[in-house]
Amino acid sequence: MAAALACGAALALPVAGLAGLAAAPPAVAEAPRQSPEPLVDDAGVLPAGEARRIADRLTAVQADTGTKLYVIFVRSFDGMGAERWAAEALTAQGGADNMAVAAIAVEDRLIGTYAGPDASVTGPELNEAVRDVLAGSGANPDWAAAADAAVDAAAGGGGIGAGVALGGLAAAGAIGGGAVAWSSRRRKRRLAGELAAARGIRPGDVAALDAQSTEVLRGLAAEELTSTDQSVRTAADELELARAEFGAERVADLERALAHSRSTLDRAFRLHESLSGAELDEATRRATLLEIISTCGSADEALDARAADYREMRTQLMNAGGALDELTRRCIDARTRMESARATLAALRERHPAETLASVNDNVDIAAAHIAEAEQAVGRARPMLTLPAGEQGGIVDAIHDAQVSLAQVDRLLEAVEHADARIAQAGRGLPALIDEVAAEVEEGRRLLDAGALGLDAPALSEAMAEGSAAVDAARAGGDSDPLGAWTRLTEADAALDEQLDSARDAADRHRRTTATLGNAIREARTRVDAAQALIGTRGRIVGGDARALLHEAQRLLDSAVSGAAAIDAGRVPAGEELVWPRRAIGQAREASKKARDAEQRARRDIEEHRERTAYRGGGGGGSFIAGAILGSMMGGGGGGGFGGGGFGGGFGGGGGFGGGGGFTGGSSGF
Numbered sequence: 042m043a044a045a046l047a048c049g050a051a052l053a054l055p056v057a058g059l060a061g062l063a064a065a066p067p068a069v070a071e072a073p074r075q076s077p078e079p080l081v082d083d084a085g086v087l088p089a090g091e092a093r094r095i096a097d098r099l100t101a102v103q104a105d106t107g108t109k110l111y112v113i114f115v116r117s118f119d120g121m122g123a124e125r126w127a128a129e130a131l132t133a134q135g136g137a138d139n140m141a142v143a144a145i146a147v148e149d150r151l152i153g154t155y156a157g158p159d160a161s162v163t164g165p166e167l168n169e170a171v172r173d174v175l176a177g178s179g180a181n182p183d184w185a186a187a188a189d190a191a192v193d194a195a196a197g198g199g200g201i202g203a204g205v206a207l208g209g210l211a212a213a214g215a216i217g218g219g220a221v222a223w224s225s226r227r228r229k230r231r232l233a234g235e236l237a238a239a240r241g242i243r244p245g246d247v248a249a250l251d252a253q254s255t256e257v258l259r260g261l262a263a264e265e266l267t268s269t270d271q272s273v274r275t276a277a278d279e280l281e282l283a284r285a286e287f288g289a290e291r292v293a294d295l296e297r298a299l300a301h302s303r304s305t306l307d308r309a310f311r312l313h314e315s316l317s318g319a320e321l322d323e324a325t326r327r328a329t330l331l332e333i334i335s336t337c338g339s340a341d342e343a344l345d346a347r348a349a350d351y352r353e354m355r356t357q358l359m360n361a362g363g364a365l366d367e368l369t370r371r372c373i374d375a376r377t378r379m380e381s382a383r384a385t386l387a388a389l390r391e392r393h394p395a396e397t398l399a400s401v402n403d404n405v406d407i408a409a410a411h412i413a414e415a416e417q418a419v420g421r422a423r424p425m426l427t428l429p430a431g432e433q434g435g436i437v438d439a440i441h442d443a444q445v446s447l448a449q450v451d452r453l454l455e456a457v458e459h460a461d462a463r464i465a466q467a468g469r470g471l472p473a474l475i476d477e478v479a480a481e482v483e484e485g486r487r488l489l490d491a492g493a494l495g496l497d498a499p500a501l502s503e504a505m506a507e508g509s510a511a512v513d514a515a516r517a518g519g520d521s522d523p524l525g526a527w528t529r530l531t532e533a534d535a536a537l538d539e540q541l542d543s544a545r546d547a548a549d550r551h552r553r554t555t556a557t558l559g560n561a562i563r564e565a566r567t568r569v570d571a572a573q574a575l576i577g578t579r580g581r582i583v584g585g586d587a588r589a590l591l592h593e594a595q596r597l598l599d600s601a602v603s604g605a606a607a608i609d610a611g612r613v614p615a616g617e618e619l620v621w622p623r624r625a626i627g628q629a630r631e632a633s634k635k636a637r638d639a640e641q642r643a644r645r646d647i648e649e650h651r652e653r654t655a656y657r658g659g660g661g662g663g664s665f666i667a668g669a670i671l672g673s674m675m676g677g678g679g680g681g682g683f684g685g686g687g688f689g690g691g692f693g694g695g696g697g698f699g700g701g702g703g704f705t706g707g708s709s710g711f
Contacts, residue, residue: 072119073130073144076111079103080188084114084147085638088323089630090254091185094235098192106161109137110195112188113144116641123153123708124164131155131704138703143167143191145175147184150711158703162195168707170194175711182711185254189231236260244338245495247619248550250331251626255323258330265337266313269306272341273299276348283351286358287434298347305340309333322597324627332620354437361436362426368419368443375412375450379405382457389460400525401460404453411446411453418443460524467519467527474530475515481537482508488544492611493551494618496544504540508533554622558605561629565598568636576643582650587642594635601629 079099082092095112103109111134118126127144130153134140141156141164152175154168162170170190175182235257242249244265250258276299283292312329315321321329357364383405389398422439425432456463485505489498511533515526572591576583604625607613613621 073126073133075133075135076113079109079111081111081113081115084116084145085634085641086114086147086184087188088185088255088327089627089634090252090258090327091256093252094254095185095188095192098189102192102195106195106197107139107159108161108195109134109140110160110162110191111140111142112191113142114184114188115144115146116148118144118146118149118151118153123149123151124155124706125153127153127155127164127708128704128706131157141167141195143171143188145171145184145187147182152709152711153706154708155704155706158705160195161197164704164706166707167191167194168709172709172711232256232260236264240264244335244342245619247331247335247623248554250334251327251623255327255330258327258334262313262330262333262337265334265341266306266309269302269309269337269341269344272344272348273302273306276302276344279348279351283354287351287354287437291434291438292351295347295351298344302340302344305336309337322593322628322631324597324624324629324631327627328620328624331623332617335619336616357437357440358433361422361433361440364440365419365422365426368415368440368447371447372412372416372419372443375408375415375447375454378454379408379412379450382408382454385460386457389457392461393464396521397464397524398460399522400528401456404457408450408453411450415443415446415450418446456528463527464524467523471515471519471523471527471530474527474534475512475519478508478530478534478537479512481534481541482512485537485541485544488541488548491548491551493544493548494554494608494613494622495550496547497540501540501544504533504536508537554626555605555608558601558608558622558626558629561626561633562598562601562605565594565601565629565632565636568633568640569594569598572636572640572643575640579643579647583643583646587639587646590635590639590642594632594639597628597632597635601625601632604628 078096080087080092080096087095099110099112111130113130121129123144123146126146127142130144131140131142134142136157138157138159141160141162142154144153145151146153152168152171154164154171156162156164156167170193171187174187174190235254239250239253239257239261242253244250250261253261276295280292280295280299283295309332312333316326316329386398386401386405389401395402418439422436422443425436425439482505485501485508488496489501489505511526511529515530519526569591572587572594576587576591604621608622608625
């Protein structure tokens with residue numbers, strides 16, 4: 042009787058806690074399973090960007106250390122000991138000696154780890170590294186940081202020390218606080234490294250930006266806002282200085298670029314403000330950050346380029362005396378070269394009929410006129426060197442005019458100097474060149490019809506028009522003027538090559554993006570349909586939480602489908618060609634996650650209803666469940682919720698399930 046009373050006294054406090062547990066909805070059972078991927082997020086706690094980043098790190102760790110680490114997030118271990126669950130998960134993956142598993146049950150708040158003898162980290166070390174991050178994390182654990190801690194441990198940089206002995210609750214609290222601070226410092230270092238790497242991504246490469254974590258995108262967006270704001274302020278000062286030096290007409294390009302950047306910056310600040318306003322889903326938040334980064338970055342680059350042009354003009358003005366001397370020498374050289382070209386042209390006329398030389402017959406005379414224009418420009422500029430500052434803007438114009446004229450001279454004389462060789466080449470290769478340019482024009486037409494996002498349609502259309510005209514002219518007059526036809530076709534071919542390369546890249550990006558979007562929508566639709574089928578056939582058993590999650594999943598899916606339809610119909614708003622598809626992809630992925638959460642929540646409601654029904658129906662079911670939970674509370678290390686894996690393991694770790702052959706494990710709570 043005394044023993045019974047003692048037992049009753051010992052159970053008084055835990056039974057009070059058990060009543061609270063019984064009132065809470067049970068976690069969904071999730072058994073260990075084989076996975077082809079090193080990161081498994083069945084609990085749906087990681088944003089898509091973080092999941093991709095962590096998966097990449099797991100792949101890198103395997104390449105660097107030979108350790109195949111699996112990080113697994115589930116809702117619950119279903120009463121199984123945390124370490125045993127991790128051991129069975131490792132067995133499901135093949136149980137190789139170089140494997141390790143870090144499993145986290147987010148609702149049980151348990152950590153199970155297990156590692157083979159050839160892994161770069163032991164089970165207890167892995168467990169301690171993860172627990173150090175999650176200890177004291179309260180209601181909002183940093184799941185991504187926990188995964189990073191596991192990766193760091195496997196890479197050789199994790200853990201505060203696997204052999205730390207904790208001599209009581211006070212010591213545990215002190216070290217737990219140190220662990221949180223250490224984890225925070227490590228996370229800041231990790232973020233700084235990721236930000237440094239991400240800064241090298243071009244603003245227009247939205248796909249590469251979308252692969253970054255939301256945290257990195259937030260940092261990049263803040264940096265772009267600051268950079269663009271500073272560029273606008275600097276450019277405004279540059280504009281006033283350039284206007285005073287070169288006149289209003291010469292600064293029109295900079296003025297337009299500045300106005301565009303100001304407009305872009307205003308919109309970006311409004312978008313940034315929206316991030317701190319109403320609740321946004323993850324897909325919308327990431328798309329907003331991507332738009333800020335890409336639009337501000339592109340505007341910043343364009344503005345910096347225009348401002349650099351005027352800084353170059355100012356440098357030219359400072360060195361104008363030397364530039365004018367150089368232009369004078371080039372004019373003298375051009376006159377000497379012109380006389381030699383005149384003799385070459387006379388020899389050509391003796392060997393070829395006039396129609397064959399039609400494209401170069403007047404080149405020497407035209408070159409003489411350009412040389413005279415260059416000499417006049419230099420003559421206009423020299424007196425301006427003595428003018429006061431602010432009145433010398435005409436010098437830059439004169440230097441530019443002289444440089445353009447001399448470039449034309451070089452082109453005209455070079456055509457005469459190489460005419461013989463090109464006439465022979467044109468006679469042999471003109472038909473093939475005509476076919477090549479015609480085929481490129483046709484390819485451009487197909488690319489335009491496809492309407493890829495990010496395609497510079499005006500530039501491609503212009504190159505195609507010139508290519509078509511060159512082909513028509515060559516077919517009509519190539520026999521009589523092969524040299525002229527060849528020259529025009531080669532110039533058109535060069536322009537088409539440049540534009541087609543850009544268009545092909547845009548088309549490839551478009552195909553990859555639309556394929557990714559299509560796959561994401563199909564997966565989301567499958568998950569939404571599955572959740573809908575489950576919830577729709579269970580009536581009132583399924584509560585409001587699951588239904589709300591399903592409603593949000595359907596809303597996100599509808600938005601993604603609408604975004605895809607706009608892409609197919611060519612109705613993407615101007616300026617959003619790069620961000621629009623990434624937003625739709627993010628919405629589809631978020632819809633999949635919400636639908637999965639809805640299904641899991643619905644199954645939990647169904648299981649809870651089944652347990653209530655079984656309890657009311659009599660039999661030993663309810664008593665057995667209560668007995669099992671009480672048994673696990675009394676049984677210690679190997680148990681489930683409270684023993685070695687729950688409060689008891691919360692600070693001290695565990696290692697009850699040792700395995701064999703050098704395998705080591707650990708379990709703890711947080």
